[in-house]
Amino acid sequence: MINPHPGLPELEYVMPASLDEASKFLIEHTGEAKPFMGGTDCFVRLRDGAWNLKYLVNVKGLDGTNEIRFDPKNGLTIGAAVPMNKIVSHPDINKHYPLLTEAARTVASYQLRSRATIGGNICNASPAGDTIGACIVYGGKLNVHSIKGKRLEPLASFFKGPGKTVLEPGDIVTSISFPLPPPNHVGRYIKLGRNKISDLAIVGVTVLGYPDSNAKSGYTFKIALASVAPVPLVPLKAEQILADKPLNENIISEAAQAAMDSCTPIDDVRSSARYRKYMIRNLTRQALTDVWQKIKK
Amino acid sequence: MSFHRIILTVNGSTEQVDVPGNMTLLQMLREKLALTGTKNGCAAGECGACTVLMNGEPVNSCMVLAAECNGADIITIEGLARDGQLDVIQKTIIEQGGVQCGFCTPGMLISARALLNRNPHPKEEEIREALVGNLCRCTGYNRIVSAVKAAAEVQ
Numbered sequence: 001m002i003n004p005h006p007g008l009p010e011l012e013y014v015m016p017a018s019l020d021e022a023s024k025f026l027i028e029h030t031g032e033a034k035p036f037m038g039g040t041d042c043f044v045r046l047r048d049g050a051w052n053l054k055y056l057v058n059v060k061g062l063d064g065t066n067e068i069r070f071d072p073k074n075g076l077t078i079g080a081a082v083p084m085n086k087i088v089s090h091p092d093i094n095k096h097y098p099l100l101t102e103a104a105r106t107v108a109s110y111q112l113r114s115r116a117t118i119g120g121n122i123c124n125a126s127p128a129g130d131t132i133g134a135c136i137v138y139g140g141k142l143n144v145h146s147i148k149g150k151r152l153e154p155l156a157s158f159f160k161g162p163g164k165t166v167l168e169p170g171d172i173v174t175s176i177s178f179p180l181p182p183p184n185h186v187g188r189y190i191k192l193g194r195n196k197i198s199d200l201a202i203v204g205v206t207v208l209g210y211p212d213s214n215a216k217s218g219y220t221f222k223i224a225l226a227s228v229a230p231v232p233l234v235p236l237k238a239e240q241i242l243a244d245k246p247l248n249e250n251i252i253s254e255a256a257q258a259a260m261d262s263c264t265p266i267d268d269v270r271s272s273a274r275y276r277k278y279m280i281r282n283l284t285r286q287a288l289t290d291v292w293q294k295i296k297k
Numbered sequence: 298m299s300f301h302r303i304i305l306t307v308n309g310s311t312e313q314v315d316v317p318g319n320m321t322l323l324q325m326l327r328e329k330l331a332l333t334g335t336k337n338g339c340a341a342g343e344c345g346a347c348t349v350l351m352n353g354e355p356v357n358s359c360m361v362l363a364a365e366c367n368g369a370d371i372i373t374i375e376g377l378a379r380d381g382q383l384d385v386i387q388k389t390i391i392e393q394g395g396v397q398c399g400f401c402t403p404g405m406l407i408s409a410r411a412l413l414n415r416n417p418h419p420k421e422e423e424i425r426e427a428l429v430g431n432l433c434r435c436t437g438y439n440r441i442v443s444a445v446k447a448a449a450e451v452q
């Protein structure tokens with residue numbers, strides 16, 4: 001039950017001067033401190049009592065976490081603390097990675113998107129996170145700061161369960177880097193909510209497709225599914241079918257069926273598991289068809 | 298509990314406030330600065346009754362810590378009128394009858410002002426999308442949307 005008190009439970013606010021200081025503090029206070037950026041997930045958890053913390057450590061604004069950099073040779077890096085509205089309005093992202101724009105604008109409401117960050121969406125590790133699918137299909141990797149140094153974490157192996165990731169105490173995601181997008185790609189994100197906009201996804205389907213002479217079918221499709229498994233799900237079998245078999249309506253239906261078969265959704269307040277499964281089949285078919293219509297020669 | 302001294306601008310005047318770490322911007326506005334126009338609805342980022350402008354962008358003030366607001370420029374509903382003149386959106390919401398109980402109105406008008414600032418001539422669909430984070434349980438929204446349309450025509 002959400003406590004409608006305007007404040008948060010008693011805790012200390014910490015604003016470290018550097019990433020190192022932040023990591024050290026988080027390690028010293030493992031279990032009683034968490035990093036935050038927009039706070040839109042953290043504050044809800046603190047208010048409803050799911051979390052009991054002594055410290056909230058503000059890590060936004062440290063060392064490039066607010067920047068967006070696009071380089072036509074190397075690709076895109078988005079600071080973890082960049083809020084959704086900045087992604088939606090960024091010309092390079094709109095031009096080269098339009099699926100990120102499409103996904104970011106489906107998150108919550110305009111005013112929440114002023115605060116909600118892309119790094120927070122990923123680190124929160126909700127299977128429903130709207131931007132995670134786009135980050136996966138564009139091949140995103142997380143830049144992580146820790147006291148042992150910096151490292152890269154590919155998204156494919158980042159999620160371990162609802163709210164669980166490979167991050168250890170003291171690890172701070174500073175940005176997410178993407179390679180150049182595949183030439184002539186087309187993306188589509190279909191989010192099914194209980195209302196047309198602003199609700200969390202009952203299911204979400206992200207599809208990215210492009211002509212690819214290395215694939216037998218002549219095309220590669222990357223797919224990510226939201227809210228149908230403990231982690232954001234990549235239906236590998238469906239992707240394989242689309243790479244191997246000459247594309248037509250029946251093959252797209254076969255791939256959509258394979259996507260449905262790979263899901264293990266739950267019943268919850270937003271939907272039954274059965275409904276989720278069928279909607280994954282239908283919306284995957286729709287997203288694949290939309291993309292296929294645009295990329296086929 | 299330790300306090301953080303912050304200096305910020307609220308509706309054009311500089312304020313210095315000492316705030317505990319768990320205090321939200323919403324709480325600071327209402328309880329420290331006595332600006333009770335900004336409403337506490339859900340305290341979960343859903344209803345938008347607490348929406349204010351922070352550095353020109355609308356935010357849910359229940360989802361911002363006061364301690365994060367050092368140096369910020371905040372506009373609340375009390376700051377929309379200038380020199381005794383209502384903002385055009387305040388005038389049109391009255392003319393169109395877009396207020397019933399009034400609890401959502403401050404947040405609604407701040408979101409509408411933010412929309413008109415970034416997009417002076419929004420289409421109906423854009424108005425509805427921009428106000429999706431401001432819940433109203435009385436009006437059915439149509440008169441609010443009409444008020445934003447009317448304001449766009451006048452301004």
Ligand SMILES: Cc1cc2nc3c(=O)[nH]c(=O)nc-3n(C[C@H](O)[C@H](O)[C@H](O)COP(=O)(O)OP(=O)(O)OC[C@H]3O[C@@H](n4cnc5c(N)ncnc54)[C@H](O)[C@@H]3O)c2cc1C
Binds near residue numbers: 035036108171342
């Ligand atoms: C009303 C409402 C509606 C919402 N609707 C949607 C929606 O439609 N779609 C959607 O996807 N989400 C939605 N959300 C969830 C949330 O807004 C998003 O997940 C958001 O992107 C989280 O970003 P944040 O910066 O606010 O995260 P925070 O709350 O700051 O952090 C989220 C998690 O990440 C961790 N973390 C934060 N920064 C770092 C870092 N740098 N390194 C490591 N870990 C870190 C935190 O400890 C926490 O566990 C909604 C939330 C609310 C309150």
